[in-house]
Amino acid sequence: MPLPKAELHLHIEGTLEPELAFELAARNGVKLPYADTGELRAAYAFQDLQSFLNLYYELMAVLRTERDFEDLANAYLARAAAQGVRHAEIFFDPQAHTARGVDLGTVVEGLWRALGHSEQNHGVSTQLIMCFLRDESAESAMETLEAARPYLDRITGVGLDSAEVGHPPVKFREVYEAAAALGLRRVAHAGEEGPPEYITEALDVLGVERVDHGLRCMEDPALVERLVRERIPLTLCPLSNVRLRAVDTLEAHPLPAMLDAGLLCTVNSDDPAYFGGYAGDNFDAVRASLGLGEERLRELARNSFLASFLEHDEERRARYLAEVDAYAFS
Numbered sequence: 001m002p003l004p005k006a007e008l009h010l011h012i013e014g015t016l017e018p019e020l021a022f023e024l025a026a027r028n029g030v031k032l033p034y035a036d037t038g039e040l041r042a043a044y045a046f047q048d049l050q051s052f053l054n055l056y057y058e059l060m061a062v063l064r065t066e067r068d069f070e071d072l073a074n075a076y077l078a079r080a081a082a083q084g085v086r087h088a089e090i091f092f093d094p095q096a097h098t099a100r101g102v103d104l105g106t107v108v109e110g111l112w113r114a115l116g117h118s119e120q121n122h123g124v125s126t127q128l129i130m131c132f133l134r135d136e137s138a139e140s141a142m143e144t145l146e147a148a149r150p151y152l153d154r155i156t157g158v159g160l161d162s163a164e165v166g167h168p169p170v171k172f173r174e175v176y177e178a179a180a181a182l183g184l185r186r187v188a189h190a191g192e193e194g195p196p197e198y199i200t201e202a203l204d205v206l207g208v209e210r211v212d213h214g215l216r217c218m219e220d221p222a223l224v225e226r227l228v229r230e231r232i233p234l235t236l237c238p239l240s241n242v243r244l245r246a247v248d249t250l251e252a253h254p255l256p257a258m259l260d261a262g263l264l265c266t267v268n269s270d271d272p273a274y275f276g277g278y279a280g281d282n283f284d285a286v287r288a289s290l291g292l293g294e295e296r297l298r299e300l301a302r303n304s305f306l307a308s309f310l311e312h313d314e315e316r317r318a319r320y321l322a323e324v325d326a327y328a329f330s
């Protein structure tokens with residue numbers, strides 16, 4: 001039995017495995033510029049975030065109907081459950097679909113067909129976090145928030161993703177103010193490729209409660225001290241960091257130093273179909289490559305539930321934490 005954990009940094013579009021991409025392409029009459037899954041997999045050699053994003057957006061062309069989004073989410077939930085994920089806070093990128101003529105309603109209704117039954121079908125509780133593409137305009141983000149109004153009962157929070165450098169958090173000040181006024185929780189990618197200042201700005205200007213990645217905080221000791229003092233969770237994604245070359249090797253990942261510094265770190269998969277593994281695979285990888293002992297792994301699992309947006313159901317959080325505490329490593 002795998003260690004119970006929450007997944008807090010997972011882009012549902014990044015769970016599109018090559019086999020499902022080809023299946024959906026055939027179903028929808030979409031022609032992919034790859035002969036087969038082998039040729040597609042060979043394209044997964046990324047130099048940086050942008051080279052990944054190009055393929056990530058290209059493959060989304062196969063996602064067209066509610067059923068496509070339902071199938072995508074069910075495939076993820078089954079894999080996540082098998083790796084010990086008990087709770088998942090799932091990102092989606094509305095603008096990447098509406099820009100292709102797929103309605104926000106199709107996306108949310110389709111995802112919800114899977115998420116609404118996830119507890120019964122997969123034993124995984126779920127939440128949805130709607131991300132704005134930071135390389136699109138602030139106006140487009142605001143329009144997306146407006147368009148999401150009919151679905152807000154199914155959306156827990158907002159996030160910020162896509163190409164980071166040159167698109168600082170401050171660009172989205174008004175959108176985040178509007179999201180807060182609607183009662184939405186706030187997170188943002190910051191410090192993946194962007195500088196530590198983007199992390200500070202995400203906290204001070206956007207009012208985020210969690211920082212996605214946050215890796216580059218380690219360049220600023222005063223920021224680290226603040227993140228520790230304020231107990232700001234970081235959603236780290238070790239295999240993603242290696243594939244997108246944010247770190248040279250897994251062995252060089254700063255996770256142990258971050259834990260030693262007292263940061264509230266969590267381990268997540270980001271875009272598992274592209275980066276070589278789901279949540280449990282990321283745990284296994286840091287265990288093998290970083291020499292983390294059982295108590296560090298247990299701490300990471302505890303952190304994932306402590307950092308999750310389960311305030312409406314503290315009983316559930318306590319149950320998950322008790323499962324982690326009782327877990328016997330084999």
Ligand code: HPA
Nearest residue numbers: 011161162163189270271
């Ligand atoms: O790792 C990521 N970073 C930024 N944007 C993204 N969109 C999907 N994955 C990512």
Ligand SMILES: [Zn+2]
Nearest residue numbers: 011161189270
């Ligand atoms: Zn991400």
